[in-house]
Amino acid sequence: MDLKEQQGADVSFNSDSQDYTVQTPEQVVLNGSHAVIRSLLAEGVETIFGYPGGAIMPVYDAIYDYQDKISHILVRHEQGAGHAAEGYARLSGKVGVCLVTSGPGATNLVTAIADAIIDSTPMVCIIGQVAKHLLGTDAFQETDVMGVTMPITKWNYQITSADEVPGIMAKAFYIAKSGRPGPVLIDITKNAQNEMMSGPFEYKPCSSMVSYRPRLVPKQEQLEKAAALINSAKKPFLFVGHGVQISGAEEILLKFLQKTGIPCASTLLGLSSVAVDHPLYMGWLGMHGNYGTNVLTNQCDLIIGVGLRFDDRVTGDVSRYAKQAKIVHIEIDPAEIDKIVKADAPVVGDAKAALEMLLPLVEPASHTEWVAEFAKYAEMEDRLITQPELSANSEKIKMAEVIRGLSDKTEGQAVVVADVGQHQMMTARYYQFKHPNSFITSGGLGTMGYALPAAFGAKVGDPERDVYAFIGDGCFQMTIQELGTIAQSGLPVKIIILNNNFLGMVRQWQQLFHEKRYSFVELQNPDFITIAKGFGIDGHTCVKREDLSQSLDKLIASDKPYVLEVLVEKEENVFPMVPSGACVSDIRLQ
Amino acid sequence: MSKPIPSSNGTTYTICVFTENTIGLLNKITILFSRRRINIESLTVSETERKGVSRFTIVIQHEIREEVEKLVRQIRKTIEVLTVFGYLNEEVIYNEIAMFKISTLSGAKPLDIEVINKIYKAWVVFWGLDYVVIEKTGSINEIFDFFNYIKPYGILEFVRSGRVAVSKSSKSLTDYLPEAEWEYYL
Ligand SMILES: Cc1ncc(C[n+]2csc(CCOP(=O)(O)OP(=O)(O)O)c2C)c(N)n1
Ligand SMILES: [Mg+2]
Numbered sequence: 033m034d035l036k037e038q039q040g041a042d043v044s045f046n047s048d049s050q051d052y053t054v055q056t057p058e059q060v061v062l063n064g065s066h067a068v069i070r071s072l073l074a075e076g077v078e079t080i081f082g083y084p085g086g087a088i089m090p091v092y093d094a095i096y097d098y099q100d101k102i103s104h105i106l107v108r109h110e111q112g113a114g115h116a117a118e119g120y121a122r123l124s125g126k127v128g129v130c131l132v133t134s135g136p137g138a139t140n141l142v143t144a145i146a147d148a149i150i151d152s153t154p155m156v157c158i159i160g161q162v163a164k165h166l167l168g169t170d171a172f173q174e175t176d177v178m179g180v181t182m183p184i185t186k187w188n189y190q191i192t193s194a195d196e197v198p199g200i201m202a203k204a205f206y207i208a209k210s211g212r213p214g215p216v217l218i219d220i221t222k223n224a225q226n227e228m229m230s231g232p233f234e235y236k237p238c239s240s241m242v243s244y245r246p247r248l249v250p251k252q253e254q255l256e257k258a259a260a261l262i263n264s265a266k267k268p269f270l271f272v273g274h275g276v277q278i279s280g281a282e283e284i285l286l287k288f289l290q291k292t293g294i295p296c297a298s299t300l301l302g303l304s305s306v307a308v309d310h311p312l313y314m315g316w317l318g319m320h321g322n323y324g325t326n327v328l329t330n331q332c333d334l335i336i337g338v339g340l341r342f343d344d345r346v347t348g349d350v351s352r353y354a355k356q357a358k359i360v361h362i363e364i365d366p367a368e369i370d371k372i373v374k375a376d377a378p379v380v381g382d383a384k385a386a387l388e389m390l391l392p393l394v395e396p397a398s399h400t401e402w403v404a405e406f407a408k409y410a411e412m413e414d415r416l417i418t419q420p421e422l423s424a425n426s427e428k429i430k431m432a433e434v435i436r437g438l439s440d441k442t443e444g445q446a447v448v449v450a451d452v453g454q455h456q457m458m459t460a461r462y463y464q465f466k467h468p469n470s471f472i473t474s475g476g477l478g479t480m481g482y483a484l485p486a487a488f489g490a491k492v493g494d495p496e497r498d499v500y501a502f503i504g505d506g507c508f509q510m511t512i513q514e515l516g517t518i519a520q521s522g523l524p525v526k527i528i529i530l531n532n533n534f535l536g537m538v539r540q541w542q543q544l545f546h547e548k549r550y551s552f553v554e555l556q557n558p559d560f561i562t563i564a565k566g567f568g569i570d571g572h573t574c575v576k577r578e579d580l581s582q583s584l585d586k587l588i589a590s591d592k593p594y595v596l597e598v599l600v601e602k603e604e605n606v607f608p609m610v611p612s613g614a615c616v617s618d619i620r621l622q
Numbered sequence: 623m624s625k626p627i628p629s630s631n632g633t634t635y636t637i638c639v640f641t642e643n644t645i646g647l648l649n650k651i652t653i654l655f656s657r658r659r660i661n662i663e664s665l666t667v668s669e670t671e672r673k674g675v676s677r678f679t680i681v682i683q684h685e686i687r688e689e690v691e692k693l694v695r696q697i698r699k700t701i702e703v704l705t706v707f708g709y710l711n712e713e714v715i716y717n718e719i720a721m722f723k724i725s726t727l728s729g730a731k732p733l734d735i736e737v738i739n740k741i742y743k744a745w746v747v748f749w750g751l752d753y754v755v756i757e758k759t760g761s762i763n764e765i766f767d768f769f770n771y772i773k774p775y776g777i778l779e780f781v782r783s784g785r786v787a788v789s790k791s792s793k794s795l796t797d798y799l800p801e802a803e804w805e806y807y808l
Contacts, residue, residue: 178646179646179649182646182649182650182653183653183657186701187701190645190646207701241701242704243641243642243701243702243703243704244701365699366695366698366699367692367695367696367698367699369695370688370691370692371692371695
């Protein structure tokens with residue numbers, strides 16, 4: 033988050049003489065719909081992901097006039113619009129914008145909104161609503177979207193008159209992107225879209241609110257307390273959370289690591305913030321994280337959590353989690369402090385600002401012996417899990433080989449999007465991230481079907497970067513229709529289906545914890561490549577190990593979207609694993 | 623049998639929430655309680671001395687102080703919420719009001735107004751043809767003492783307002799938000 037005050041966007045518009053406007057000598061009066069689009073332009077929005085319908089038609093009519101200034105991408109399902117906006121926001125750092133109709137359009141978006149709030153993703157969703165006089169009458173396609181989305185939005189608001197539009201849009205963007213980012217929903221009644229504003233359109237970006245004041249700059253005394261703990265620790269361990277990437281703290285974090293010599297590990301959403309080959313990067317944390325990082329969590333004497341929320345997939349059994357350690361918790365959301373893990377030194381503020389201010393307060397140190405302790409666990413994990421996975425001579429290809437293969441060929445520089453399941457955990461394990469801001473996945477909600485639209489949105493958000501999506505055979509069928517959106521855009525999104533013919537993650541749990549009672553986890557899958565081709569996207573299936581390298585080359589070389597399906601080992605398990613309810617140091621290697 | 627004072631387990635907390643006065647805010651706040659399965663004992667809302675600023679007084683019982691503190695922080699996160707305070711009973715002056723509709727049909731036991739006024743500090747605020755409405759302000763204990771006294775006369779209806787409370791701190795609300803910002807609401 034940039035600490036400088038948001039500069040006011042340039043909002044001077046040439047007055048034009050479209051039908052929708054009432055021209056007076058010196059000013060233009062707009063209707064609510066045009067005010068919505070003008071507000072988006074004033075916020076610098078370039079892309080909207082949307083799907084039209086009755087209650088949002090006036091806004092769609094307005095966009096028609098602005099096609100040269102704003103790009104609207106027609107998805108195939110509103111959930112796709114939501115995840116695309118999330119992927120867009122996660123990669124570009126800008127606010128993702130969705131535009132959908134009332135009722136079913138809005139409810140289809142709900143999953144993505146819930147996903148965005150738990151993964152702190154900035155999004156503004158503009159939803160059509162029935163006219164004000166029809167509210168509460170069970171009118172056609174009326175859903176109480178305000179009621180439905182209250183618990184899953186950072187803020188929601190219903191606009192019922194055109195005059196409210198610019199002020200509320202400005203607030204919506206400010207709230208979505210500032211502090212801990214999140215989704216904002218604006219429900220706009222049809223009359224408000226149609227009616228004329230009572231005065232000229234004026235847009236003032238919002239940069240502060242009385243009732244919402246995120247603290248960016250931490251308090252000096254909190255920093256000093258944290259620094260004292262850091263300076264006296266013998267076995268400190270730094271955890272890199274999603275907040276590092278959100279605040280753009282990657283560089284200052286490296287300086288901090290270098291000065292303090294403190295080893296670090298990453299949460300799922302923190303992955304790629306520190307390159308895997310950094311000498312102080314020890315791996316990732318949690319249920320399927322690395323062996324040493326989990327075991328040594330219960331041996332370190334200080335945890336410095338940066339921009340994270342100690343999710344239960346990270347902590348395992350909290351009552352046996354790092355009880356020996358003191359905790360420094362750097363976090364922008366004060367409600368996260370002491371929520372799961374009690375902080376000895378809370379630091380409320382933006383991660384980047386906090387690290388910048390902390391850096392001069394910490395003493396140069398090296399923790400060579402402590403860092404060396406990780407090595408023996410890493411060696412064991414490598415010998416017992418990683419190497420066998422990567423050099424298998426099984427009949428079927430293993431997920432790990434595919435992911436590491438792509439990792440090597442892209443030199444760890446690609447943007448990687450993973451869906452939800454075994455393939456997600458395998459991607460996190462085997463892709464060797466060397467470039468910051470490169471991993472996008474649904475962490476908190478674990479939303480199957482996230483990856484295809486999110487990868488597309490990411491590619492829109494930064495067309496310069498190569499985007500690859502690893503998707504399970506189950507997940508792919510949840511949002512498969514977005515192949516149509518990708519085909520229509522022509523953007524070269526690269527899709528790898530890791531097909532094990534199973535809802536693999538659920539099958540793994542059934543095998544390990546339900547005596548192999550495989551209850552509704554086997555899939556009879558369609559021919560994915562034929563489907564892709566039906567959408568106009570080329571692709572092929574890779575069955576044999578000796579074809580894998582060439583298959584990946586073909587996928588990488590394509591300048592169009594491409595689907596590579598790899599038939600992988602059916603009953604493979606993800607290890608290491610902290611079984612749910614176990615403590616992190618009881619992590620299993622098999 | 624005398625009516626016991628309603629109570630559940632745990633300590634009583636009074637949570638005062640100051641908010642902008644917008645539609646739906648009551649929902650936004652109460653879903654934070656229901657999601658955490660915290661039962662609301664009483665809730666009152668009114669506009670404060672500042673136009674456009676509402677004050678919620680919410681009473682809950684809870685066994686674990688940390689959970690209440692977490693709840694307070696979650697409430698504070700709600701965008702339209704200006705500020706939130708959580709208090710123990712000893713940190714606030716609080717009261718409620720109760721109304722009793724008492725039957726005065728012929729043959730009923732005649733009311734002893736003097737006792738009602740002088741002993742119980744309760745007042746008849748409405749004389750109907752065959753009933754009266756008595757208003758009693760006080761603590762829950764006082765209200766239930768009076769409840770037990772008046773019960774034999776025949777209670778037709780009984781209602782409590784729920785708690786209103788002000789903190790014992792000598793600070794005014796403006797100490798928590800700079801005066802300049804309050805002007806926003808004038
Ligand atoms: C929408 C949704 N429904 C159900 C689940 C539960 N779930 C988690 S992983 C998984 C299996 C995913 O299967 P697949 O995409 O084939 O991936 P695999 O685990 O086989 O790699 C399921 C059903 C979920 N996370 N999201
Ligand atoms: Mg599968």
